[in-house]
Every structure is written in structure tokens, then in C-alpha cells.
Amino acid sequence: MEKSELLKTAALAKLKLDEQEADKLAVEVTAMLENFSLMMEADVEGLEPTTQTLQQENRTRSDSPGSSNLSNDLLDRVPEREDRFIVIPNVI
Amino acid sequence: MKYQSFVGLEIHIQLISKTKVFCSCPNHFGDEPNSNVCPVCLGYPGALPSLNEEAVFKALKVCKALDCYINEKVIFDRKNYFYPDMPKNYQITQFESPFGVDGFFNLELDDGSIKKIRIHDVHLEEDAGKMIHDGYQSRLDYNRAGTPLLEIVTEPDLVAGRDAELFVQQFRQMVRYLDVTDGNMEEGSLRCDANTSINLPGKGLGTKTEVKNLNSSRFVNKALTYEIKRHGKVIDKGGEIIQETRLWDEKTSTSKSMRTKEDSHDYRYFPEPDLPPYRVTDVLMKEVEDSMVELPNDRKKRYMDDLKLSFDQAAFITGERKTADWFDSLLSIGSDANQAASWLSGDIQKILNKEDVLLENSPFIPKRIKELFELINDKKISNNIGKEVLQAIFKEDKDPSVIVKDKGLEQVSDSGAVEKIVEEVLAAHPAVVDAVRAGDDKQVGFLMGQLMKATGGKVNPQMAREIIVNKIKLDISGDSQSRDPKIIEKGSEK
Known part of the structure; x- marks a missing residue:
């Protein structure tokens, strides 16, 4: 994998990589991509892509509200709060 | 103008529903922050989304109104991006096979002519949470995260800012008729992003920019008019337009660069493995068709053609x-x-x-x-x-x-009673009576006014006018000075 491509991917994932990490990852990701390219060689002409294996279609639910009562428990696990808001560093 | 301009819109509408689109948290504006959240909409590992039937129904109504082709197999996709408004780090949306594609909207232009605006697709997705920024930190409220959002994407068939303004207005009116959204632009239940590009005639589309933060149809017009002009200036100087997202600033009436736009492959779309494909059944489609109403532009046309109302009234x-x-x-x-x-x-x-x-x-x-x-x-x-x-x-x-x-507002239509009042009024204004007799018909209006004043407007005006004119006309025997044949003729015509 080109290093520039790796760095772009890292940037999209909001990951900060230093030189050393980038070099190390470049080798590992290249190996992964090679495995994918092996898969790409398989002939799938005329096959519909399988996106899930449950084969069950139209799993829907009616529009009726439920209450999980989890809201407070979930909020308690938040690192920083202000009243009921979750607070994070400024990300504009 | 030397360049040809192209405008396409992406309109997001918040669907009216009791619950979010993939979980049963309430979809309710204005609740305490982070009170309508659960493991599904907060993206906890292992939580499974399930599709809200009401959101599907409303999505199909919009598809139907826009005459879209309904995909046989509707698929949801993950759009991957990392931003704190979406706790899962992806948004469930539709990319390859949305609910509706290839529709159109008949846009009525200012001169009354109809322009067919092609609709690229109608897809259902989840809204992101709300972020409140101040100088040093951001606060998050995930009540809106996962609420149903329907995105309608037009082809770049609109030409100018005014076209886009009309489109937003007429589209908003239509979705309000369909009762799928309240369409409130200020509160963000209808949001619009506008794409525009220019090029020399015959050269096709140019490099586009996208403008965001347009919370009224008027701003859509202003922002696009500004952008089209800006593109022209850049190209005139030999410069190049950069594909980017820009933010409209209403205070300065300018657009500012916000970020360079990701290519769609940067989002690494892939089919959502947690949601099985959805097939629209004939039974459901029949229900959707039965729920359709006469749309506003059709209704307006009917009022004008069949009921002969004026354009403004209709x-x-x-x-x-x-x-x-x-x-x-x-x-x-x-x-x-x-x-x-x-x-x-x-x-x-x-x-x-x-x-x-x-x-x-x-x-x-x-x-x-x-x-x-x-x-x-x-x-x-x-x-x-x-x-x-x-x-x-x-x-x-x-x-x-x-x-x-x-x-006691009933009109006095008893001629005897009216006659009596007329006599009183005539007696009180002899000079005016003379003037009328002399041919000054306008003065009848004055006498009518006096009569109405005296009776609180309760006299049948037609009858009163007739009696006034007849009284003066028939009363000529009592006055030998000024016989005016005109009045007699006029009176006898009646």
C-alpha cells in the first residue's frame, strides 16, 4: 500500500500515526490487501452479492415506543457530563 | 450570461413518527437531552437495529408522489465516517438500492410554465445527534440520533437560485400535504443542501460546490445566486473551482469554505449486515396508493380550471x-x-x-x-x-x-319602513335633494350613507337606493324650479 493512501485512510478514521507506526502498518495492511486481492480473483459473474446470511427478509417492527430505561445507566458511563449533555473536546 | 449553470438539491426531511427508525426510542423533539437513547442508537456492541414500518410507509408515500420506480429489493448501507454526532461511527443509509429512484417533480415556474425536475433517488436513513459547540468544548445530545430522515436528491435540472427556491417551496408544500413531515425549515425538519456548477454552453456539468446551512427557501436562492456568480468570477480569471462544501453565512451574505468534500468512496459504503433486505409487497404498495391525496399543484390547477378561481386565490x-x-x-x-x-x-x-x-x-x-x-x-x-x-x-x-x-341585525326590507326612514333623511338634507334633482347623481351616495348611518347599516341597500331615487323623481311636482328630464329618464329606466 502506498504510504500516502495509508495516511489518507488514517486521516478519515481520525487516527494519528507517527512515522514508525505508519511504516509498520504499511507492511501489515499491504499483506491484508493481498489476501483481499486473492479473493477478488474468484469468478462471481452472475452471482447476487450476499449481504447477510439470515435470509430472513422484511424484519420490521411497528411504530410503538418502548422504554429501555437505560438512558441514565448509559449516561453514567460517559467520561464527562454537564447536566444531561455529554461533553467532549471542541471538534468544530 | 456566458456560462450555463446547473443546480441540484439534496433535501432532508424529518419524518413524523412515534419512534426512531431503527429502535423503539421515542422520536420526540424537545425532550431532556439524552433521554431518548438506547444501546441501538448509541451504537453499543451487539445491539441490533430493526426497521420502523411507519418510516417505510412514509418513505414510500414520498416515492409515490414523486413517481419513482420502487426498487424490488431495498437495501440499507453503512456510510462510514468519524464524527461525534454519530456514536456508531457510521450512519445507516441507502446507497446501492434505495426505496425509490428515477422520479420527477413538476415544478411550476414564475411564468406558470411547468418544468420537469428529475429525481435521482429517495432514500431512508437515520439522523445524527445534535452538537452544541462553544469556544472550548462540544456538548452532545443523542435524542435525534437515529430518528428517521428521508433524503430526496434531484438531478442538476434546476438552473438558477430562483428555480431552487420555488422547488423547495413547492416540495415542502407537497410533503406537508402528504403528512410525512411538518416541514419546518427553521427547526430543521426540512433541510436543504444545494449543489451547483457552471460551464460554457454545451460543455456539460462543471466542478460543483455544495452549500450548506440554508434554513429558508429564500436563503437557498441567495446562496445559489452568490455561488453561481462566484464560480463565474473564478473561471473568468482563469482559476479553477475546487470541489468542496461551503457554509452559507446569512449575516455577510457570502459562502465560506467549510471542508474539502470527501469522495463518496471515502465513506466506504457497504451493505448493512444487521438489517436484512426489504421487499416492498403489493399489499403495502396498495395501502400507500390508497393513502395518497390530491397534491397541491394539481389542486390549484383544478380550482383554476373547474372553479374559475384566480391564480392568487387558488x-x-x-x-x-x-x-x-x-x-x-x-x-x-x-x-x-x-x-x-x-x-x-x-x-x-x-x-x-x-x-x-x-x-x-x-x-x-x-x-x-x-x-x-x-x-x-x-x-x-x-x-x-x-x-x-x-x-x-x-x-x-x-x-x-x-x-x-x-x-337585531336583520336587514329592514319592509318597503313601508324603509320609505319612512328615507323620508326622514331627505327632509334632513334638502340641499342635497336639490342637487340630485339637478342631475348630480353622485349625491345619492351621500344620502345612502346618511341612511345607513341612521339605521346602523341594516337597510336593504338596493331597495333604499331605489326608494331614494323614486322619491326625488316623483316629488318633482312639489318643486317647480328645476325639472331635470335626465333624472326622470334615469328613474324610469329602472
């Missing part, structure tokens, strides 16, 4: 579906379309505007207005008294016949 009445429904129900109980339209767009609207009340919540129920019209048409009250009765209906929430009776 546009006013069809502006809101509830107003048009009210109008139709008034006609259905036998009122005349023209009378109904002119009262509705005139005095009724005046009162509603002044009192800041919606027609459907007002005491003006169609049955009462029909009764009011009958009182006027049967000459039981004059048109002017009718206006007074209308006010009273609003204030007292009573039927017009009751008001007329209570206040």
Missing part, C-alpha cells in the same frame, strides 16, 4: 392542505366557490391573521360560513353587516343566525 387556498380541505368541505355543503374563495382570502383571513389563529382551529366552521352566505344571499343581512357577523362568529363562537337575532 394559490392562497391550496397553500395549506387544511385550508384547501376546509374550502372543499364548504363547497360540498353547497356554497358557491367564488363567494367562498373571496371571503376566505379576504375577511376571514384578515381576522385570522390579526388574531394569529389557524383556520382549522378557529370558530369558522364551514357550516357557519355557509349559513352566513345564505343570510347575505337571501338579503336578510347586507354584505357589510355580514362582515360584522363574521367578527362576532369569531369573538362569540356562535352561529350567524343566532348572532343576527341576538343583535
Whole structure:
């Protein structure tokens, strides 16, 4: 994998990589991509892509509200709060 | 203009539903921050989304109204991006096989002509949470995360800012008729991003920019007009347009670069493995078709063609579906379309505007207005008294016949009684009577005014005018000085 491509991917994932990490990852990701390219060689002409294996279609639910009562428990696990808001560093 | 411009819109509407699109958390604006959250919409590992039937139904209504082709197999995809408004780090949306594709919208332009705007697709997705930024930190509220959002994407068939403004207005009106969203742009239940590019004629699309933060249809127009001009200036100078997202700043009336736009492959779309494909059944499609209503532009055309209303009246009445429904129900109980339209767009609207009340919540129920019209048409009250009765209906929430009776507003149509009052008025204004006799017909108006004043407007005006003219005409024997044959002729014509 080109290093520039790796760095772009890292940037999209909001990951900060230093030189050393980038070099190390470049080798590992290249190996992964090679495995994918092996898969790409398989002939799938005329096959519909399988996106899930449950084969069950139209799993829907009616529009009726439920209450999980989890809201407070979930909020308690938040690192920083202000009243009921979750607070994070400024990300504009 | 030397360049050709192209405009395409991406319109997001928040669908009205009781719950979020992939979990059963309430979809309710204004609740305590982070109270409507659960493991699914907060993206906890192992939580499974399930599709809200109501959101599907409303999505299909919009597809149907836009004459879209409905995909046989509807698929949801993950759009991967990392931003704190979306706790899962991806948004469930539709990319390869959305609910509807290849539709169109008949846009009515200012000159009344129709322009067919192609619809690229209609897809269902989840909204992101809300972020409140201040100088040093951001606060998150995930109540909105996972609420149903429908995105409608047009082809770049709009040409100028004004086209886009009209599109937003007419589209908003349509989705409000369909009752799928409240369409409030200020509150963000209808949001619009606008794409534009320019090029030399015949050269196809140019490099586009996207403008965000447009929370009224007027801003859409202003921002696009600005962008098209900006593109022209850049290209004139030999520069190049950078594909980017720009933010409209209403205060300065300019757009500013926000970020360079990701290519769609940067989002690494892939089919959502947690949601099975969805197939729209014939039964459901039939239900959707049965729920369809006459759309605003069709209704307006019908009012103009069949009921002969003016463009302005038809546009006013069809502006809101509830107003048009009210109008139709008034006609259905036998009122005349023209009378109904002119009262509705005139005095009724005046009162509603002044009192800041919606027609459907007002005491003006169609049955009462029909009764009011009958009182006027049967000459039981004059048109002017009718206006007074209308006010009273609003204030007292009573039927017009009751008001007329209570206040003694019934018109005096007994000729003997009218004659008596006329005589009094004529006796009080001999100089004016002479003037009329001398041919100054305008003065009859003055006498009518005096008569109305004396009776509180309760006299049948036509009858009163006739009696005044006849009285003066027949009274000539009593006055030998000025016989004016014109008056006699006029009088005898009647």
C-alpha cells in the first residue's frame, strides 16, 4: 500500500500515526490487501452479492415506543457530563 | 450570461413518527437531552437495529408522489465516517438500492410554465445527534440520533437560485400535504443542501460546490445566486473551482469554505449486515396508493380550471392542505366557490391573521360560513353587516343566525319602513335633494350613507337606493324650479 493512501485512510478514521507506526502498518495492511486481492480473483459473474446470511427478509417492527430505561445507566458511563449533555473536546 | 449553470438539491426531511427508525426510542423533539437513547442508537456492541414500518410507509408515500420506480429489493448501507454526532461511527443509509429512484417533480415556474425536475433517488436513513459547540468544548445530545430522515436528491435540472427556491417551496408544500413531515425549515425538519456548477454552453456539468446551512427557501436562492456568480468570477480569471462544501453565512451574505468534500468512496459504503433486505409487497404498495391525496399543484390547477378561481386565490387556498380541505368541505355543503374563495382570502383571513389563529382551529366552521352566505344571499343581512357577523362568529363562537337575532341585525326590507326612514333623511338634507334633482347623481351616495348611518347599516341597500331615487323623481311636482328630464329618464329606466 502506498504510504500516502495509508495516511489518507488514517486521516478519515481520525487516527494519528507517527512515522514508525505508519511504516509498520504499511507492511501489515499491504499483506491484508493481498489476501483481499486473492479473493477478488474468484469468478462471481452472475452471482447476487450476499449481504447477510439470515435470509430472513422484511424484519420490521411497528411504530410503538418502548422504554429501555437505560438512558441514565448509559449516561453514567460517559467520561464527562454537564447536566444531561455529554461533553467532549471542541471538534468544530 | 456566458456560462450555463446547473443546480441540484439534496433535501432532508424529518419524518413524523412515534419512534426512531431503527429502535423503539421515542422520536420526540424537545425532550431532556439524552433521554431518548438506547444501546441501538448509541451504537453499543451487539445491539441490533430493526426497521420502523411507519418510516417505510412514509418513505414510500414520498416515492409515490414523486413517481419513482420502487426498487424490488431495498437495501440499507453503512456510510462510514468519524464524527461525534454519530456514536456508531457510521450512519445507516441507502446507497446501492434505495426505496425509490428515477422520479420527477413538476415544478411550476414564475411564468406558470411547468418544468420537469428529475429525481435521482429517495432514500431512508437515520439522523445524527445534535452538537452544541462553544469556544472550548462540544456538548452532545443523542435524542435525534437515529430518528428517521428521508433524503430526496434531484438531478442538476434546476438552473438558477430562483428555480431552487420555488422547488423547495413547492416540495415542502407537497410533503406537508402528504403528512410525512411538518416541514419546518427553521427547526430543521426540512433541510436543504444545494449543489451547483457552471460551464460554457454545451460543455456539460462543471466542478460543483455544495452549500450548506440554508434554513429558508429564500436563503437557498441567495446562496445559489452568490455561488453561481462566484464560480463565474473564478473561471473568468482563469482559476479553477475546487470541489468542496461551503457554509452559507446569512449575516455577510457570502459562502465560506467549510471542508474539502470527501469522495463518496471515502465513506466506504457497504451493505448493512444487521438489517436484512426489504421487499416492498403489493399489499403495502396498495395501502400507500390508497393513502395518497390530491397534491397541491394539481389542486390549484383544478380550482383554476373547474372553479374559475384566480391564480392568487387558488394559490392562497391550496397553500395549506387544511385550508384547501376546509374550502372543499364548504363547497360540498353547497356554497358557491367564488363567494367562498373571496371571503376566505379576504375577511376571514384578515381576522385570522390579526388574531394569529389557524383556520382549522378557529370558530369558522364551514357550516357557519355557509349559513352566513345564505343570510347575505337571501338579503336578510347586507354584505357589510355580514362582515360584522363574521367578527362576532369569531369573538362569540356562535352561529350567524343566532348572532343576527341576538343583535337585531336583520336587514329592514319592509318597503313601508324603509320609505319612512328615507323620508326622514331627505327632509334632513334638502340641499342635497336639490342637487340630485339637478342631475348630480353622485349625491345619492351621500344620502345612502346618511341612511345607513341612521339605521346602523341594516337597510336593504338596493331597495333604499331605489326608494331614494323614486322619491326625488316623483316629488318633482312639489318643486317647480328645476325639472331635470335626465333624472326622470334615469328613474324610469329602472
